[in-house]
Amino acid sequence: MIRKYLIAGVFTLLPLVVTLWILNGIFNALVGIFRGPLTWVAQHLHAPDLPYWALALFSALVTLLMLAAVGALMSNFAGRQLMEWLDELMLHVPVVKSIYGATRQLMGAIQSGQGGSFKEVVLVEWPHPGAYTLGFVASRDCAWAVPGGEKMLAVYVPTSPNPTSGYVVMMDASQVRPLEISADQALTWAVSGGVVAPPRTGTGTFRVTETP
Numbered sequence: 001m002i003r004k005y006l007i008a009g010v011f012t013l014l015p016l017v018v019t020l021w022i023l024n025g026i027f028n029a030l031v032g033i034f035r036g037p038l039t040w041v042a043q044h045l046h047a048p049d050l051p052y053w054a055l056a057l058f059s060a061l062v063t064l065l066m067l068a069a070v071g072a073l074m075s076n077f078a079g080r081q082l083m084e085w086l087d088e089l090m091l092h093v094p095v096v097k098s099i100y101g102a103t104r105q106l107m108g109a110i111q112s113g114q115g116g117s118f119k120e121v122v123l124v125e126w127p128h129p130g131a132y133t134l135g136f137v138a139s140r141d142c143a144w145a146v147p148g149g150e151k152m153l154a155v156y157v158p159t160s161p162n163p164t165s166g167y168v169v170m171m172d173a174s175q176v177r178p179l180e181i182s183a184d185q186a187l188t189w190a191v192s193g194g195v196v197a198p199p200r201t202g203t204g205t206f207r208v209t210e211t212p
Contacts (some may be wrong), residue, residue, distance in 0.1 A: 003014070015045050027056065027059075027060075029058050030059040030063055031052075031055055031059050032058065033059070033084075034058060034059040034062065035055060035057065037125070038050055038055060044157040048061065054073070062152075062158070070083075073157075091153065103199075118137070118138065118183060119134060119136075119137075119183060120135040120178060121134055121135070121137065121178070121179045121182070121183060121185075121186040122134070122135050122136070122137055122153075122155060122176045122177060122178050122179060123135075123176070123177040123178075123179055124155055124157065124169070124171060124175065124176055125175060126157055126167075126169065132160075133157060134157075134179070134189060134190065135156055135157040135158075135169070135176075135184045136153040136155065136156045136158070136178070136183065136186070137153055137154075137155060138153075138154040138155065138156045138168065139153070139154040140153055140154075140173075142154055142170045145170065146170060149170070151171075151172060151173055152170050152171060152172055153170070153171055153173055153176055154168055154169075154170055154175065155169050155170075155171055155176060156168050157169060158187070159188045160190050160191065160192075160193045161190070161191050161192070161193055162191075163187055163190045163191060181198040182198075185198040
């Protein structure tokens with residue numbers, strides 16, 4: 001009986017724990033960003049250092065204001081031009097351009113299916129035989145890397161809980177099983193650590209389509 005209650009408790013609280021863990025990581029990152037500048041200002045004003053709770057509150061407020069400001073800028077032509085200029089600037093900074101450019105292209109492709117990529121969710125056997133995970137079809141031609149690669153797919157396998165990091169695997173099309181779920185559902189599944197699963201079909205399993 002106790003084991004039954006423990007298992008029920010774990011499955012009940014796991015979504016909350018995963019959510020709090022992700023939010024805690026974001027929160028600590030924000031505090032770390034603003035700690036240095038605020039400490040510098042306090043030292044020059046001969047004021048005491050802010051306590052952690054005040055630093056955290058300030059960081060959250062500034063972040064919300066920054067997001068609102070960016071949203072307001074993107075709603076008019078001048079703001080969009082400014083963001084395009086900043087975008088070009090980031091893409092010309094050594095080292096930074098590689099990280100920024102790759103992340104921007106990846107998230108843009110996943111969210112909007114640019115170039116026809118990342119629209120199709122597939123089931124792949126990864127990282128070893130007998131283990132399966134979800135991936136996104138990035139391209140359908142790997143001939144540039146593998147002889148006869150015209151029949152191979154480049155599949156992006158996201159990691160959890162951060163889907164912007166992951167692995168790109170070249171696979172034969174016969175090893176890939178397309179699934180009838182959306183990219184958003186697959187991303188939610190990855191971010192939640194497998195807790196939030198896409199809805200099932202009437203048969204109780206994901207609907208698998210024929211491999212093209």
